[in-house]
Amino acid sequence: MENVIELQHVYKAFKGFELKDLSISVKKGFVTGFIGGNGAGKSTTIKLIMNLLKPDSGTIAIFGMDYKKNEKEIKQRIGFVFDSNIFYENITLAEMKKIIKPAYRKWDDTLFNQYVDMFELPLKKNLKTFSKGMKMKASLTIALSHHAELIIMDEPTSGLDPIIRSELLNILHNLMQNGERTILFSTHITTDLDRIADYITFIHNGQHIFTKEYYKIEEEFAIVKGGTNLLDRDTEQEFIGIHKTNHGFRALTANKQRTKNIFGDTVIIEKPTLEDIMLYTKKGEERC
Numbered sequence: 001m002e003n004v005i006e007l008q009h010v011y012k013a014f015k016g017f018e019l020k021d022l023s024i025s026v027k028k029g030f031v032t033g034f035i036g037g038n039g040a041g042k043s044t045t046i047k048l049i050m051n052l053l054k055p056d057s058g059t060i061a062i063f064g065m066d067y068k069k070n071e072k073e074i075k076q077r078i079g080f081v082f083d084s085n086i087f088y089e090n091i092t093l094a095e096m097k098k099i100i101k102p103a104y105r106k107w108d109d110t111l112f113n114q115y116v117d118m119f120e121l122p123l124k125k126n127l128k129t130f131s132k133g134m135k136m137k138a139s140l141t142i143a144l145s146h147h148a149e150l151i152i153m154d155e156p157t158s159g160l161d162p163i164i165r166s167e168l169l170n171i172l173h174n175l176m177q178n179g180e181r182t183i184l185f186s187t188h189i190t191t192d193l194d195r196i197a198d199y200i201t202f203i204h205n206g207q208h209i210f211t212k213e214y215y216k217i218e219e220e221f222a223i224v225k226g227g228t229n230l231l232d233r234d235t236e237q238e239f240i241g242i243h244k245t246n247h248g249f250r251a252l253t254a255n256k257q258r259t260k261n262i263f264g265d266t267v268i269i270e271k272p273t274l275e276d277i278m279l280y281t282k283k284g285e286e287r288c
């Protein structure tokens, strides 16, 4: 399967933060949900992927190409759906289009007008009067109007109400039907990914924890509940993180089958959410 994005051993340091040896790939034709808590390094990774930041070491290939030689070609094929605050606010959407259109070889006015109609966006109103949801749709319209093959979205649903979020997720779902498009979608609203993500990439504290097909996460990981009498130094090692109360424990395992073999019927095993995986990974780290 073709990788549209490939990071190999990428290292980037800021004062007090490091992205460490990040090797991740994003597969063509799928939606990859990019998750991690606040400050995990999602935006930094996206900036590296967009060439808005340079890695200290390691390599980044987009569509198999390198930014040093092929920046223009790569940028033609990416649509970046950014945080609404980056918009030039004192112009209309029609004026915005005029500025952006000449930069793209494949700009398509018909498509632009179709999305403007579909999203019910006003062309002649100042962008600063747009709501967050409208800004998101305007940003997506621009990405789609130049036939972007790779759409990168940094926290696209944050700050949107549930109705607009749901609408956006439906739009993204429909966009994926031709199999040619790839979406990388960073979020900490993990429930949004239930509906559209094929793969999940999880980073924590600047480190890549895993990239997995969504359905495999549910096959491999599990929430385990039982009495604290079952816990000792050895059994605790089975879990990524444990939460103990007076009544018992709740823990996360990355090996559901092994946990079943060890604990049998003495524990309750449940399906984890992505939020559980993020929370217990943090808990596990605190325990160390």
Ligand SMILES: Nc1ncnc2c1ncn2[C@@H]1O[C@H](COP(=O)(O)OP(=O)(O)OP(=O)(O)O)[C@@H](O)[C@H]1O
Pocket: 014, 015, 016, 017, 036, 037, 038, 039, 040, 041, 042, 043, 044, 045, 188
């Ligand atoms: N230009 C910069 N200079 C110095 N430190 C930075 C810079 N950009 C990001 N950082 C730091 O890098 C860390 C990771 O930030 P980043 O924005 O990548 O995280 P994130 O996963 O996107 O978080 P959030 O979900 O809160 O947006 C943070 O500690 C942040 O303060």
